[in-house]
Amino acid sequence: MADTLDIAWATDxxxxxxxxxxxxxxxxxxxxxxxxxxxxxxxxxxxxxAVLVKLEAAEPATVGDVLxxxxxxxxxxxxxxxxxxxGTAFLRAAKTADGATIDAAGVADxxxxxxxxxxxxxxxxxxxxxxxxxWAPAVEAARAAAxxxxxxxxxxxxxxxxxxxxxxxxxxLVARKGRASYLGExxxxxxxxxxxxxxxxxxxxxxxxxxxx
Amino acid sequence: MTASTGLVLVSHSAQLAAGAVxxxxxxxxxxxxxxxxxxxxxxxxxxxxxVEQAVTGLLDEGASAVVVLTDLGSATxxxxxxxxxxxxxxxxxxxxxxxxxxxxxxxxxxxGGDAAAVRAAALTAxxxxxxxxxxxxxxxxxxxxxxxxxxxxxxxxxxxxPWGAQDGAVRRTMVLRNRLGLHARxxxxxxxxxxxFDAEILMNGVDASSVLAIMGLGLxxxxxxxxxxxxxxxxxxxxxxxxxxxxxxxxx
Numbered sequence: 001m002a003d004t005l006d007i008a009w010a011t012d013x014x015x016x017x018x019x020x021x022x023x024x025x026x027x028x029x030x031x032x033x034x035x036x037x038x039x040x041x042x043x044x045x046x047x048x049x050a051v052l053v054k055l056e057a058a059e060p061a062t063v064g065d066v067l068x069x070x071x072x073x074x075x076x077x078x079x080x081x082x083x084x085x086x087g088t089a090f091l092r093a094a095k096t097a098d099g100a101t102i103d104a105a106g107v108a109d110x111x112x113x114x115x116x117x118x119x120x121x122x123x124x125x126x127x128x129x130x131x132x133x134x135w136a137p138a139v140e141a142a143r144a145a146a147x148x149x150x151x152x153x154x155x156x157x158x159x160x161x162x163x164x165x166x167x168x169x170x171x172x173l174v175a176r177k178g179r180a181s182y183l184g185e186x187x188x189x190x191x192x193x194x195x196x197x198x199x200x201x202x203x204x205x206x207x208x209x210x211x212x213x
Numbered sequence: 214m215t216a217s218t219g220l221v222l223v224s225h226s227a228q229l230a231a232g233a234v235x236x237x238x239x240x241x242x243x244x245x246x247x248x249x250x251x252x253x254x255x256x257x258x259x260x261x262x263x264v265e266q267a268v269t270g271l272l273d274e275g276a277s278a279v280v281v282l283t284d285l286g287s288a289t290x291x292x293x294x295x296x297x298x299x300x301x302x303x304x305x306x307x308x309x310x311x312x313x314x315x316x317x318x319x320x321x322x323x324x325g326g327d328a329a330a331v332r333a334a335a336l337t338a339x340x341x342x343x344x345x346x347x348x349x350x351x352x353x354x355x356x357x358x359x360x361x362x363x364x365x366x367x368x369x370x371x372x373x374x375p376w377g378a379q380d381g382a383v384r385r386t387m388v389l390r391n392r393l394g395l396h397a398r399x400x401x402x403x404x405x406x407x408x409x410f411d412a413e414i415l416m417n418g419v420d421a422s423s424v425l426a427i428m429g430l431g432l433x434x435x436x437x438x439x440x441x442x443x444x445x446x447x448x449x450x451x452x453x454x455x456x457x458x459x460x461x462x463x464x465x
Contacts, residue, residue: 039257039258043258075261075291075294078258079257079258079259079260080259080287081286081287081290083259083261083287083290084261084287084290084293084294087261087294121290121293122290178286
């Protein structure tokens with residue numbers, strides 16, 4: 001278990017993201033069909049497949065370079081709201097990761113910059129039944145882990161666990177942003193697809209850091 | 214007169230974007246209006262690349278500014294992402310009703326409006342809806358956070374003229390000859406003429422330079438048009454407009 005994360009982690013994480021999204025494509029589509037327009041799984045799968053192609057051809061030097069490549073590719077290929085939302089998150093996160101390695105505080109900074117990007121783009125708050133409900137607690141958990149002197153990997157695991165719990169908290173909520181907000185109380189009982197995919201991506205980050213990706 | 218502010222219309226649908234461009238261009242023949250609809254590979258959605266290409270293409274073609282209008286959801290988020298990346302103060306987003314905003318923006322651009330004026334014209338298009346929206350529906354939309362525009366909706370004063378009839382105003386009453394009424398094309402023509410003169414012109418109590426206000430009157434063929442103009446060019450303006458009305462705005 002590494003104390004810090006490097007570019008090998010970043011590239012493996014991106015590959016793991018592509019794998020987990022492909023594996024759970026139908027699950028995300030079904031969640032989005034229930035309360036959205038049904039394209040979340042398909043769009044993310046297409047986006048991350050395009051990222052893999054770009055990653056093959058690129059020679060990124062830093063974690064930031066990898067994340068920036070993810071950002072621009074997702075923005076160009078996703079086609080739904082997840083494109084600019086995840087794209088902005090990865091872009092802002094990339095700006096925090098221009099060094100060779102990332103420690104636990106760096107993990108918290110990276111995730112914090114990501115959620116700031118999502119909020120800047122989507123104008124959502126915690127409780128709106130969006131991906132922010134997964135990301136916000138993840139940032140807090142990573143920050144707490146860093147302040148407690150944990151490793152970068154431990155901070156990521158704490159973030160992933162908090163994101164999973166956060167995604168589950170969207171189930172009983174009425175949506176206040178996005179297509180689901182038109183449904184009112186009919187959205188109750190359905191998990192937000194963006195929160196679910198966010199939890200998946202952060203879990204993939206922790207899995208890879210622990211060497212199980 | 215130059216029409217150097219261009220428009221980019223971003224929709225989830227390539228056909229919707231192209232159609233909105235068609236409608237806007239008819240009202241404003243000299244304005245550069247570009248569509249950025251769909252994903253670029255034939256799906257419903259929005260494409261960062263298409264929006265970016267449309268915006269930078271207009272600037273390359275000589276537009277002094279670009280106002281971007283979007284339909285909903287990811288179209289707005291994508292456009293905001295493009296604007297953030299471009300970081301160019303000449304490019305602004307107008308969070309306005311898509312079709313009505315595009316028409317109002319195009320007419321403002323045709324009249325030589327800069328980015329701020331064109332954007333403001335697009336934003337006032339929301340006022341065309343507010344009288345028809347029941348208060349309860351508007352509150353509901355606000356409570357669920359889906360309609361920031363409703364919160365920001367200007368009052369009716371944005372569409373009806375702010376100055377009102379004045380003493381010393383020139384008045385003229387005519388009959389609308391256009392069999393099909395004062396529809397989009399003649400309304401745009403009238404609005405452009407009204408904006409051209411150094412005069413404040415009311416038609417049936419609304420600002421004659423606002424195409425949406427004019428169209429909102431729903432005037433049909435044979436309707437009575439009452440013009441009131443004040444300002445240095447009031448006489449000349451009404452003379453020119455009267456000639457257009459007499460000529461059926463070039464129709465028939």
